[in-house]
Amino acid sequence: MTWFYILLILNAVRSIDFGVATSAAQIEGGWLEDHKSMTVWDNLGHTLGYVRDRTNADVTDDSYHRYHEDLALMKEYNIKHYRLSIPWTRVVPRAVAGSPVNYRAVEYYRKLLLAMKEQGIVAYINLFHNDLPAILVINGTGLSDREFPDHFAYYADVCFENLGDLVQFWFTFDEPWCQSVYDNLQVYDANTKPYMMGHNILLAHGRVAKIYREKYQSKHKGKIGLNLNIEMMWPLNATDKDDIEAARRGLIFQVDWFADPVFKGDYPSLMKQRLGRRLPQFTEEEKAMLKGSVDFFACNHYMSYMVKDGGHKENVTYFDDVNKTNVYKREWKRNDMGWPIVPEGMYHSLKYIYEKWVKDRPMEIWVTENGMPVREPTLENALHDKDRVDYMQSYLSHLAKAVEEGVPVAKYFGWSLMDNFEWTQGLSKKFGLVRVEYSNGQKRTPKSSMNWYALLIKDFA
Numbered sequence: 001m002t003w004f005y006i007l008l009i010l011n012a013v014r015s016i017d018f019g020v021a022t023s024a025a026q027i028e029g030g031w032l033e034d035h036k037s038m039t040v041w042d043n044l045g046h047t048l049g050y051v052r053d054r055t056n057a058d059v060t061d062d063s064y065h066r067y068h069e070d071l072a073l074m075k076e077y078n079i080k081h082y083r084l085s086i087p088w089t090r091v092v093p094r095a096v097a098g099s100p101v102n103y104r105a106v107e108y109y110r111k112l113l114l115a116m117k118e119q120g121i122v123a124y125i126n127l128f129h130n131d132l133p134a135i136l137v138i139n140g141t142g143l144s145d146r147e148f149p150d151h152f153a154y155y156a157d158v159c160f161e162n163l164g165d166l167v168q169f170w171f172t173f174d175e176p177w178c179q180s181v182y183d184n185l186q187v188y189d190a191n192t193k194p195y196m197m198g199h200n201i202l203l204a205h206g207r208v209a210k211i212y213r214e215k216y217q218s219k220h221k222g223k224i225g226l227n228l229n230i231e232m233m234w235p236l237n238a239t240d241k242d243d244i245e246a247a248r249r250g251l252i253f254q255v256d257w258f259a260d261p262v263f264k265g266d267y268p269s270l271m272k273q274r275l276g277r278r279l280p281q282f283t284e285e286e287k288a289m290l291k292g293s294v295d296f297f298a299c300n301h302y303m304s305y306m307v308k309d310g311g312h313k314e315n316v317t318y319f320d321d322v323n324k325t326n327v328y329k330r331e332w333k334r335n336d337m338g339w340p341i342v343p344e345g346m347y348h349s350l351k352y353i354y355e356k357w358v359k360d361r362p363m364e365i366w367v368t369e370n371g372m373p374v375r376e377p378t379l380e381n382a383l384h385d386k387d388r389v390d391y392m393q394s395y396l397s398h399l400a401k402a403v404e405e406g407v408p409v410a411k412y413f414g415w416s417l418m419d420n421f422e423w424t425q426g427l428s429k430k431f432g433l434v435r436v437e438y439s440n441g442q443k444r445t446p447k448s449s450m451n452w453y454a455l456l457i458k459d460f461a
Contacts, residue, residue: 019081265291304345
């Protein structure tokens with residue numbers, strides 16, 4: 001792809017704010033410092049055989065101690081929008097409603113946010129990014145516990161009260177679908193628990209959005225939402241009604257599951273029909289609380305695939321309920337996670353969101369994560385990450401196509417600022433625009449993709 005072509009593409013996206021994203025659990029380290037308690041991933045990282053490369057997030061990028069360096073790097077490369085998360089386990093170590101606030105953590109994050117402001121970087125704060133406090137699982141049932149929304153609302157209120165003057169943009173949860181479907185610590189009844197966890201996440205989001213709007217929004221002039229992941233799905237056989245229905249079902253059970261309640265106040269009718277009593281019900285008060293509880297539509301997009309009917313006869317698990325089989329086309333390239341690279345999926349995902357929830361509302365769409373892991377065994381490989389540059393160019397071109405057709409995309413965050421702890425894959429998968437050398441004191445080295453992204457931001461944002 002030539003720069004001339006990129007110029008034409010990016011003419012459509014001049015009004016977009018470009019930034020980068022990370023999460024505390026993946027880059028901070030300092031896993032038990034300053035009274036922080038353990039997350040489920042602190043436990044899992046120390047569970048033999050759970051993480052592929054036998055690493056953990058005890059130190060990872062050590063951003064907890066080196067955030068000044070990271071912010072200076074962002075400023076040098078023209079990045080003015082940074083989406084990051086605050087760990088619940090630092091701010092409220094005991095995690096439950098009414099328990100003591102760790103003001104050492106509050107002071108730390110105020111310093112971080114003030115440092116961002118000094119560097120001209122806007123903060124976008126995620127309150128929950130796959131870092132459930134372990135104590136909520138040890139003493140209860142975690143996300144499926146009836147008291148979970150109370151605990152989360154208490155923690156969020158603490159953040160709003162103590163940090164809200166420095167933060168204009170908030171997210172309650174990152175990828176609630178993943179949190180609900182891929183439970184990482186408990187053996188549970190997969191016939192009902194995913195839906196109970198999703199239900200509690202939605203109630204917690206609604207509670208927190210209500211608190212923010214009633215107590216803080218008018219004072220701080222901020223916005224609040226949540227991040228939904230979307231994987232575009234097309235029927236393998238475009239004329240086969242079973243494949244068509246499987247693709248429709250797949251999107252509804254992933255995206256509509258969470259989008260319908262926060263926009264319309266209730267679950268999709270297909271889920272109600274298919275699940276019956278296994279799907280929890282909202283009270284009328286809860287429906288009213290949830291409806292309209294986001295100020296923007298935030299989505300994470302990485303992959304797409306073809307779908308055919310799964311042929312499942314019994315509804316034992318969530319995957320039986322969805323009843324689909326994913327198929328990757330042979331001509332599709334794969335990234336280092338094995339995920340297919342399908343740039344047109346960006347366009348179709350944005351159109352799907354726009355047509356279903358945004359078209360008739362004065363609302364922006366934010367792409368809050370998009371990126372790819374590249375195999376980079378050496379520093380030389382990392383410094384010439386052409387595949388990542390090609391990926392970003394192609395996905396942004398399809399984003400621009402959607403914008404040209406009237407889809408109101410306002411923000412784009414590349415995942416990720418730097419290499420980090422990628423959950424079960426440990427430190428082995430490299431998503432970063434910046435190389436982190438874990439065997440060399442976490443040394444940071446910007447990659448070619450970082451240079452390319454900096455030019456894009458400078459010239460067009």
